[in-house]
Amino acid sequence: MSTLRPALLTDQYELTMVSAALSDGTADRRCVFEVFSRRLPAGRRYGVVAGTGRLVDMIRDFRFDPAEIDFLRRTGVVDDRAARWLADYRFTGDIDGYAEGELFFPGSPILTVSGTFAECVVLETLVLSVLNHDCAIAAAAARMVTAARGRALIEMGSRRAHEEAAVAAARSAYLAGFRFTSNLAAGQRYGIPTAGTAAHAFTLLHDDERAAFASQVATLGKDTTLLVDTYDIAQGIRNAIAVAGPELRAVRIDSGDLAVIAQQSRELLDSLGATETKIIVSGDLDEYAIASLAAEPVDMYGAGTAVVTGSGAPTAGLVYKLVEVEGRPVVKRSEHKATIGGRKVAVRRHKPTGTATEEIVVPQGVPDRQPNDRLLQHSYVVSGEPVSLPTLDESREHLRQCLISIPWEGLKLSGGDPAVPLTVVPAT
Incomplete structure (x- = not known):
């Protein structure tokens, strides 16, 4: 059986929402969705952004072919209006986010997707599927790299994961600092050195x-x-x-x-x-x-099962939430699942020595920048077109520098507070 194209790697309710929104006229409202985590996995002090390069490639190819649309129409997932809309689907919005290899903390707006409601909501499952997996693997692998204290690691978990997840895991492990992978597909696709x-x-x-x-x-x-x-x-x-x-x-x-x-x-x-x-x-x-x-x-460690399963945390716990409609902040108020409305801008604050001290997040505004602040969000897609992205090796080096920048307590394997506190401040 052939591999499914990206368009059907989604949950049904994404398309039923599109159908209803097209019918009631709200599908074209300009919206902003954000990806963030409410908490880090138990025992973790930081998360690692990974998978955005893969995600941009998949969104570029996100199309519904006639056979897929026929399946959706025949099974009653969408009506005729939605079927016609899907036939012409192209993402034309913008995607901004933290760089691959960046660290994140609870509340960090690591990805922002903006466009019409319909074109953004249909990407939700794909976005979360890619990022929850790759970020989880990268965070676990980064902890192993820290524990190895400069000794080389080889990722060898292919036989413990789904065949495509194994390739993505190898990419995330390399991003995190592993030197080799045993997975030949990862070597071919991403230029990762292979060994075995x-x-x-x-x-x-x-x-x-x-x-x-x-x-x-x-x-x-x-x-x-x-x-x-x-x-x-x-x-x-x-x-x-x-x-x-x-x-x-x-x-x-x-x-x-x-x-x-x-x-x-x-x-x-x-x-x-x-x-x-x-x-x-x-x-x-x-x-x-x-x-x-x-x-x-x-002299070298070979790690497999723990890498491809996130070492006990197989998902990063990321969510994809609507935070703005037609320029108006919207807020989910559910107990324990509340959101902060409005599109956010984030900076990482540092001492003159380079040590990170705080992450500042501003909803609907621009942070009051200080000399050693670093803006965290960058463009991935502009008006539907991918922009030039860092190479995997550049992202790998970026993560290495980020791990150097956090206080040494943040690198401990024991549980504790996030390595860098995050503060949400009103716009200035």
Whole structure:
């Protein structure tokens, strides 16, 4: 079965609202929708904006083809008027938001979509689907990068996620600072460096471990990684060095008490003359497991399941809410789900040293700018046309700089207040 086009990656009520609005004449009212989170996942002190580059590409291709419209009409989702409207659908509005790699906090207006009610509301599900997933992955991956303290990480979670989610997760992990991915589609689409050598199955295929290692080295050379824990780890390391020599690039360990095994493996490698052979560890690692290995002789971490599932927070908890109609602020007053009306402008306030101190959000106005303030919103789409966006590597560097800018307490893995407080102030 072929992959669905973006237009049907939506909830039915988006289109039933369009049908009703077209019928009562409100569909063309100029509206502003905002994406924000009411709270961060438990234990998190910041969120990471990710997925906006993917989202802009999908909105550019957001069209309803005749077969899709026929399905919607035949199943009663839309009436004839709405079907004709969908046939001509093109997003002609504006999209502004925080840059990919920017940090966000509860209440940060990370994306603003403006245009007619109908053309904006029909994008709601797609916007939230992309951003909730990618932001969650990027935040988890950023915490792992911090825990790794400069050591390299490889994302290897493809087998633990939906096939397309795996590609998006690899992109978000790279944005967050992972150095490699095992996912080849992510390598092709986004230019992410890929890595991978062999699984336990390759060792089990051969008559003995040495034969498997010899085959791998003969094909890939000594600049490869040998998986040494299929049988006995110590003997596996001896076999690896016996076959490849002390010039072997790395060994990988995927099981056991990694702290103890890493120490023992380093000692054994050094005793065999393989002082430059690196140690890579994997096996259900999350940010806490990585942090626990900080003092051990580990050179690279492989993380999979925890990355692609957001390390316990698989969604960023973002919502898409109407905040303005025809220039008039509108407010949802539901208990525990209230919104602040009006289109918002946000700046990040910094000390002269570069440390972030506060995020200032102003509804329907312009912040009173101070010398070290940084405006957070940028244009993504203008009058329906995408604008030039940063590259993935530029966004990756932007996140690195953002993480440097927050107070060190904000990088802790323990729960606590958001790394930077957010203040909503009246317009000046």
